[in-house]
């Protein structure tokens with residue numbers, strides 16, 4: 048399973064990505080607007096990778112590693128979202144909504160990689176030959192304008208602010224053909 052874009056190659060995240068992913072998620076700037084805003088331990092990154100591998104096996108979609116010429120640049124997530132009141136690390140309890148997200152290594156910011164990857168993953172997610180999802184959502188920290196611009200650039204529609212996910216207030220976006228929030 049591989050998606051190619053003009054500059055990027057996207058494939059299922061797996062255990063071979065542990066080193067670059069752990070190094071990226073050890074950066075406070077990368078984690079500032081993700082979850083509790085703290086860098087992620089190696090053990091937590093290992094759990095994320097196990098979750099990714101399980102999703103790909105069980106559902107046929109999951110987080111993608113983003114590479115350019117075999118260099119790891121980050122991750123484009125396509126995962127069940129954690130509703131408020133749910134333990135986000137209880138991956139089996141997540142859903143039913145599917146969210147898209149992206150984590151790019153800091154040295155690769157500002158080159159349009161997140162929108163290029165997310166646009167391709169979204170197209171694949173909604174197509175019959177891909178994951179055939181009817182709707183994909185995304186949430187960001189309300190102050191995370193850089194991420195919101197990525198979502199707008201890939202054609203997602205802003206719904207408004209919500210407390211429905213991750214036990215916090217987020218800005219909610221959805222794929223445009225969805226009705227309601």
Ligand SMILES: CC(C)(COP(=O)(O)OP(=O)(O)OC[C@H]1O[C@@H](n2cnc3c(N)ncnc32)[C@H](O)[C@@H]1OP(=O)(O)O)[C@@H](O)C(=O)NCCC(=O)NCCS
Nearest residue numbers: 077080149150151156157158159160161186187193194196
């Ligand atoms: C948010 C994020 C995914 C954006 O990815 P990206 O590949 O840098 O996206 P872009 O290249 O389109 O840049 C986004 C904006 O940052 C600006 N930017 C330019 N150079 C930059 C730099 N050196 N550093 C940061 N931002 C820069 C871009 O101009 C662009 O602004 P614009 O939309 O007004 O043109 C990336 O910063 C990131 O991974 N952050 C940490 C993880 C995160 O917060 N993920 C989102 C969780 S909701």
